[in-house]
Amino acid sequence: MSADTSAPVFRGVVPPVATPLLPSGDVDLASLRRLVDYLIDGGVDGLFALGSTGETAYFTDEVRVRIAETIVDAAAGRVPVIAGAIELTADRVIETSRRLIAAGVQAIVTTAPLYTINSQVEIAAHFRRIAAAIDVPLWAYDVPVRVHKKIALETLMDLASDGTIAGVKDSSGDDVGFRRLVAANEAAGHPLQLLTGHEVVVDAMGLAGADGVVPGLGNVEIEGYARLWAAVEAGDFATARAEQERINRLFEIVFQVSGLSGDATGVGAFKEAMAQRGIIDHATMAQTVEPIGADARAAIGRILAALGLQAETAA
Amino acid sequence: MSADTSAPVFRGVVPPVATPLLPSGDVDLASLRRLVDYLIDGGVDGLFALGSTGETAYFTDEVRVRIAETIVDAAAGRVPVIAGAIELTADRVIETSRRLIAAGVQAIVTTAPLYTINSQVEIAAHFRRIAAAIDVPLWAYDVPVRVHKKIALETLMDLASDGTIAGVKDSSGDDVGFRRLVAANEAAGHPLQLLTGHEVVVDAMGLAGADGVVPGLGNVEIEGYARLWAAVEAGDFATARAEQERINRLFEIVFQVSGLSGDATGVGAFKEAMAQRGIIDHATMAQTVEPIGADARAAIGRILAALGLQAETAA
Amino acid sequence: MSADTSAPVFRGVVPPVATPLLPSGDVDLASLRRLVDYLIDGGVDGLFALGSTGETAYFTDEVRVRIAETIVDAAAGRVPVIAGAIELTADRVIETSRRLIAAGVQAIVTTAPLYTINSQVEIAAHFRRIAAAIDVPLWAYDVPVRVHKKIALETLMDLASDGTIAGVKDSSGDDVGFRRLVAANEAAGHPLQLLTGHEVVVDAMGLAGADGVVPGLGNVEIEGYARLWAAVEAGDFATARAEQERINRLFEIVFQVSGLSGDATGVGAFKEAMAQRGIIDHATMAQTVEPIGADARAAIGRILAALGLQAETAA
Amino acid sequence: MSADTSAPVFRGVVPPVATPLLPSGDVDLASLRRLVDYLIDGGVDGLFALGSTGETAYFTDEVRVRIAETIVDAAAGRVPVIAGAIELTADRVIETSRRLIAAGVQAIVTTAPLYTINSQVEIAAHFRRIAAAIDVPLWAYDVPVRVHKKIALETLMDLASDGTIAGVKDSSGDDVGFRRLVAANEAAGHPLQLLTGHEVVVDAMGLAGADGVVPGLGNVEIEGYARLWAAVEAGDFATARAEQERINRLFEIVFQVSGLSGDATGVGAFKEAMAQRGIIDHATMAQTVEPIGADARAAIGRILAALGLQAETAA
8 A cells, every 4th residue: 555646635624424314214315415415515625434423333334335325426526535444353344445445435444443452563453454455545543432442643653654544533532642643743744644523623623733624513514614624724713713613502412412322412413403404304313323302302403593504405 | 032942042161162263364164173072072051153252353254154154063963053243233233143143053142332332222222123133042242341331230131021132141340240130130030041251250150140151261171161060050169169270270371471462362372272282273363463472372381281281182 | 567476367257337427427426336336246257447338538537537446446356447548649548547556446458549640560669658657467458440440460469478468358340350369369378368348249259269258238237248258168158149149139229329429329328228227327428428319218118128127126 | 609809810821830859758848949930930820739740649738738838938929829639528628728728828729539439419519518618719620530530511610600619720631521611611701710731732722712721841841831821812823833832842751751650751751851951959759659760861851952951040
């Protein structure tokens, strides 16, 4: 795996595309296409298919391929598409990755091994084995809240040094560690693109040196992130902060749901707000995630109304 | 899924079958057959294929099926075979389960969802969705050190009440919780078989009311566990303890490896000892687990020698 | 600190003495004396003052000294008294220890440092510094659920080898680790007394080689533990198990409280049951622990009634 | 406890004052005075005595009082002094607080209870009990890496609403949570001063709305933080970032120590650098923290040299 001048670049605003479902549980392909158009029209720089926000862990590979094909087809080359290949270990990630690459995605992102108990040396070997088996750029996804281990800074920079990985999606929740990663990456000549997954501190992460953001909340309203990132790129942090603070009032939708799981309250709130705005048709969650209740739906509606976001007249 | 009088019963000594590999990384089918014979000749009551000790997380489904077919074929009906279907979420577990059932296994065991962030209600729905989709008994595998969540006692007993699960493999490391589970299971009429995965406290777990054990160390020496469990069943705890203490001196092989990961030191030590005893041909670990070093191999040899276990003349 | 033939020995049943409080929050000295008599009459081998069950963390040293003096005075030499000196670090533990020794306790037990971030080498130094500064036996209290670090087996045996510690109170919740500790202690000639804090698995811990138990639940009913431990000592594990199972039905009192903290549900249930039995006058908890509610109190009453334990006619 | 117009305000740069020690382990009062002068001359807005960087957990109250008196005396009213009262629970915190207030400090900061297992309701009661017993402003110190529980946003805002706490020192490592706290505090009319303890992301935290910083690294070089915060206040984030990035190269001193504990590598590196710069006389650590080795000392020297920071000609 060596860098390629024609390789797609993922930086700026690269939202994780949610996966709209029909009440039957099948993928709502029409809503998915509409969502892709909404995001691209809103000014995104790339699409992150099959991430945690996309509920990818809940789908079989057959369903994942259908989702990837639909996103790639709907994007129609307007922006590049990177896809999550979330599986237990290297050989299984490789299988899933090849299916997604055949479906047209231009880069793969995966985590450290799941379920197994590995050292950093073994985590590095895991990424190297995958990179050697696929012919598109590989990204590392650092999300300890789900993987229950952190990919060490040294591991990431080691994987950068020989071109094993092209970037990192950082959802580590560790702003101090991210700052050190930015500094190490700069010192090494910026081999990695570093995207943050923390949608409520994008102004601060932009100041800290992030190359972009993967905002789950962007599925609900993408225009704000486009403005926010433009301000970051312009070095206008006062404007970036003002936009971030507005966005963060919208993010409060995820705190309206009580008593349910993290997946139900996070993606569940996003999907409900998307449905209320008309971006997708149904707020249906993947099996076996619990639906949110009427109170939470009403509270989400009030937040949307307060921000003037009730009805999106998407494409 | 309702209980079936012809359903296989898993109790007593049900070792998790290790997966011997060739230096190439392919499954060593000849060694695997020899291992199955060794275990059955040693008096086991069932076989647990594709568990953590079997390194199942590292294998593709194609490889898993080959392993399951080989174990089932080698067992030849002498003892029943249960197999782990370790995957992220229900729909993916169902796919893997169906492949393993087609390969001949007589029951499936799986964990709470991996990677996702779920409530106990969602964990219960996960098991129910799987049970509804397969036609063999389903077991729950509680292993928080790998899954990073515990299946609650209430969830397990709820899943027992309607026949969703037939048993639990408990590797929770929580003897207090296990004791409460035993009591709740007795109060409910013993709907569940409860097997412990903690191979160094089998005498105590037997006293506490376990129905059996899934001893990874049994791959290295199975006869001791047969004697130990017979003593437990006879209520002869002094004998059980003496046997356990002898076994525990053997277990020290896993503490001879330093600086490596949990997977490398645990299964790695088992495989090395198995190879030294001649039970399998190679100590090769699954990709991308680090091999143990020469010092650890020598130390393991000394422990085997001290216990008179150096050369097993298996079938 | 070298071993002393006249040193007090703590083994068998050594309950952590609860601290009865008046509704004002002051120590209820009369109830405390009655409790001590109840425990000694019930056949205990020693008393563990100022442990977690004794709510010691909530009291100033002045109050702790009053509690220790009362327990020592009430015990009147019938059984030895060991006291917890729970403080952040060595020099602070030493201060508290000296006060408690002056109050008459015959041994001190303490944890690894709190709040600080230390290595095992530093934890060992911590115990050595304390042992060098006091003239009674020192015990190690391993309770990761409160201290958030585990004292390593190697550290404990190292501290045993030079007589720094005389015993371990193990509340680690790690039965596998405890089994290894028992074996290492035996191999070293039994320098340590090993007491388990897990009151619902005493039969199994006795089988595993524990030297005794520190049962918080013994404050509610001590006679069962005396019978249980006698059976363990006699090698009659069937009787031990039957007694343990009866006791464990009583332990269900701690699961009747919902929505409160661990301290409120654990010690809170004990105190409520003690008050209902007449062993102490009030169930008042230390500041700032929430009291349990009327529903939980009624449920505890039903459990006591079902076991015929409603009214203890203590001294 | 109600707000007082004459109450001291802690905002801007409020470094946690390290505690210089003599090789004997006694406090090096002369170095401590010199350090206080160095910090105040460098432009700090307040001093945070007896925090984690001050190794306060390792000292008896007698020693703590001596440290507080010295800092207060050396500060001589030039800047206000807030002191950590780090103890297990409310009544013990109150005792220590009163001693420190008698020593002259103008505000107290403490954590949620240590060792105990409490709910958020109990944590709130803990702070209320302390605030009611002292006559200076109380701050909450949120440091889950040491306390092992997080103070919830709702708890903090509840404690703000009735004036129980005047501010928060946030060392939660949770930038997303901190951002929500800033927003909630603004919505409530800014009742709390919010200081971050994360010294390597001060520019980003300033952008996010922090009122100031408690930089441990400021003991090594304070001038940079003064410049950084001035830039933040001026809204000049490009300058703030440049200064932060320079500072972060200095922070690499804490990563030069390997194999030791968190306390040894963090404060240990600070003290070594302070000693090399001549700000204090000795790098001696509190008992029982391990000293760093010669290699680490040399590496720290090289980092100081590279930044032109080798010899501070302090007062």
